[in-house]
Amino acid sequence: MALDKNGIAKRIAQELENNTYVNLGIGIPTLVANHIPKNINVEFQSENGVLGMGPFPFEGEEDADMINAGKQTITTMPGAVLFDSATSFSMIRGNHIQLSVLGAMEVAENGDIANWKIPGKMVKGMGGAMDLVASSENIIVAMTHTNRKGESKLLKKCTLPITGVNCIKKIVTDLAVVDVTLNGFKLVERAPGVTVAEIISATQANLIVDGDIPEMIL
C-alpha cells in the first residue's frame, strides 16, 4: 500500500546522519522532525534565522518573535542560535548545512527540480528553495509519486519552470525510494506491498530496475 505523508517522512528520517545540520522544507519535510531515530542527533535550521529549532510551543507559550520558515510558532533547543537572513543563507550557500529535504511538483531524471511556479496560476515565489537547491550537496525530495490528476511527477524532463538544475540526489515518494544517478532514476526500495510494476507504471521517466528491489523497512 502507498505510504501516507508520515510514512514518507519516517523513511526520510532514516537518511539522517548523526551530528549533522539539516534544513527541512515546508509540508512533508517538516514531518521528518517527528521521526528522528533514537541514536541520532541532528540540528534543524530554518532559513528565517534559527539553528537548533525545537518542537511547537505548549499552548499559551506561543511567541510572535519565534517562528519557522512556514511562519509556524516554534521553540528552540539548548544550544540554539539566532541570526539574520544573510547569515542564514551563508550557512546554506557556503555548504555548512549537510542535508536539505524539500517538496517538489516535478523532478527530472537529470536531477532538475520544479517546485515554485505554475504559469497562469498563482505564483507564490521561490522563497529560499533556489538558494538551497543550488548549494546543498545532499538534497532529498519528499513528494507523492503522482499529482492529483494521477500524472507522474518523476519525468524525463520538467514541464514546469525549474527551481534548480542537476541537483536532486534522492527521491522518497509514497511508492518508492529512487536514486538520481548519472544514468537516470534508479529504483532502490518499494513501499510495503507496492509492486515494481506499479511503480514503473506510475513513473513517466525511465526507471532502472536492477535485480530484486527490497521493501522499505519502516
Place this chain on the structure above:
Amino acid sequence: MINKEIKTIEQAIAGIKSGMTFMFGGFGLSGIPENAIKAISNSGVNNLTCISNNAGVDGFGLGILLEKKQIKKMISSYVGENAEFERQMLSNELEVELIPQGSLAERCRAGGAGIPAFFTPAGYGTEVQMNKEVRVFNGKKHILEHALISDFSFVKAWKGDTAGNLIFKGTARNFNPLMAMAGKITVAEVEELVPAGELNPNEIHTPGVFVQRIIKGDAFEKRIENRTTRKKN
C-alpha cells in the same frame, strides 16, 4: 553621541515621496515595522517600489499599503498569503519581481556594504537567470546579482538606544539588519528605547551608524500568522 531619537511617527517618516523605493524588514509578519507601515498608509504616498521578503496578509503588514493601491512594484521572495495581492498581480495592477530569498538578503547586505554586485549559484538555469551574466567559478556556474539600496528602509527591533543601536529578538531579526544597512535613510522602530550607554556594546546587533532615525513604536500588535502548539503531556 549623535542623538537620533524622533518623537512622532510622522516626523520619523518625513521626506517620503510618491515613486520612492522602500525596504521593509520582517519575515512573514514577524519583525515588521507596523507603526511605519500605518503612517505611510496615512500619508497617502503612492507609486512605491517596495522591497520586502513577503507582502503581508490581507489587512495587515504591507497588505495595508496594497489595499490602498500605494504599491506599484513588489520585490520579494514569497508572496502567497494575500488575496488582494493575487488579485492585483493577476490583473496587472501590480508589478512583481521574485528573487531567491538568499539573493534578496545578500543584495540588501551588499547595498549597505558598498559591494555593487556579486556572483551566486542560486537561480542558475532558471527564469531568475534571464539577462544576467553567467560565470564559472570552481567548475560551477554562477549568476551576477546587483546590490539593492532604498530611499528609505523601515526596520523593527526589540530594543534600541538614542544613538540608533539595535538589538533584535528571536527570529524577528531576519532581514532587518540588512535592510537597515541598505537605506539612504533608515527608520528604526523599537519596543523599548533607552538612553545611549544603557545597552551593552557587546550585545548590539546593528550599529547605530546604519540608523538615521529611531522611535519607540506606539503599539505593536505582533500578529501570529500560523499559530502551532502542542499539548502538555
